[in-house]
Amino acid sequence: MYLVELGVKWAMHPFLHNQFELDTASIRKIRDLGITRVKVDPRRGRGAADGGSAKEAEPPPRRASKAKGDGDGRRWARQLTQEARSAVRDLVRDARAGRALRMQDIDEISEELSVALYEHPDAMLAFGRIRSRDQYTYQHSVNVGVLLMAFARYLRMPEPHVRALGSAGIVHDIGKTLLPDAIIAKPGPLTPEEYQQVKDHPWRGAELLRQTPGATSLAVRIAEQHHERIDGTGYPYGLSGRELSIETRMAAIVDVYDAVTAIRSYHRGRPPTEGLRIIASEAGQALDATLIRRFVRCVGIYPPGSLVRLSTGKLAVVLEAHKRAADKPRVRVVYDISAERMIDPPPILDLSQGHPAHRIERAEDPASWALPPERFL
DSSP: OEEEEOSSOGGGSSOSSSSEEOOHHHHHHHHHTTOOOOEEETTSSTTSOOOOOSOOOOOOOHHHHHHHHOSOHHHHHHHHHHHHHHHHHHHHHHHHTTOOOOHHHHHHHHHHHHHHHHHOHHHHHHHTTOOOGGGHHHHHHHHHHHHHHHHHHHTTOOHHHHHHHHHHHHTTTGGGGGSOHHHHTOOSOOOHHHHHHHHHHHHHHHHHHHTSTTOOHHHHHHHHHTTOOTTSOOSSSOOOGGGSOHHHHHHHHHHHHHHHTOOBTTBOOOOHHHHHHHHHTTBTTTBOHHHHHHHHHHHOSSOTTOEEEETTSEEEEEEEOOSSOTTOOEEEEEEETTTTEEOSSOOEEETTTTOTTOOEEEEEOHHHHTOOGGGGO
16 A cells, blocks of 8 residues: 555654555554554555556655755754855845845745754754854854744644744844944944944834745744843833743744854854853843743753863763753763863763763863864764
């Protein structure tokens, strides 16, 4: 018997293809997914003539098919992150030049990132740490999109909404493309006039999206309100409390977290653990306390890309977080502190799998050791 329609998106099932020959093992997996109805074509499969009357399902996204077949998923996730940033850069440049923003292209980027995030969540979060000083706008846009999708999926939001949040995150700062470069990259304090221009970028971005075919009301709302705060201290309108939707509150948390951990021309970027402490310091005041707790659980207390000190006197880079053992991630051990030397080759340890001598003592600032974690991801 030949399956032709499973009833769920390709990214949400474990099979390589959307259509395939059913056997006992695949039927068991389908039942484990909680799926009670599927569409089959009895004329196809072993020993059957290929009548081909059933409608062919859409193939998986182009790069997604590589992800399931490619054993090196981390390399694929890294490549996709880089390609997404380049694509967003080109789209933003078009917008700055007065050309229409192509939301269909944004949605396609979000779709591919969503699949990659489903397949390799820790790799996608880790590669968000790879930054360059002159590409902040594009890197931040993609990172916010990926983080919003990870957060939404952790909160068990419907998949179409997860992808819509991804697109909204990618364009959340589109209003900044209308600001002069001198203001965006200014290393010193802004003048009152310059700061007012910055405070205007959310509503200006929202207006741009309202005029963009295919832009959702969700994208408009997040662009307009991601700098609003639950205590009313945000901008541009000073909204507060229940005036802010859950998606807007999520975007505010993600935007701050990624911004403070980013490398910019005037800012070296904080470690991920410090970024979590910064948003936690605003819990219940500017930012939603309940959502902050859930975001920390989503990315882990030692997010992928963190540099940590082990009880053995070695430094390690976090590769993957464990949801049920937050203090025991999978790490790559890269530096021996007492010997003052790099470890080559750097071993990978899963601290949740019986390594009692290797405990995380604390997070470290990579700048203090001249050890960019991005080199070891």
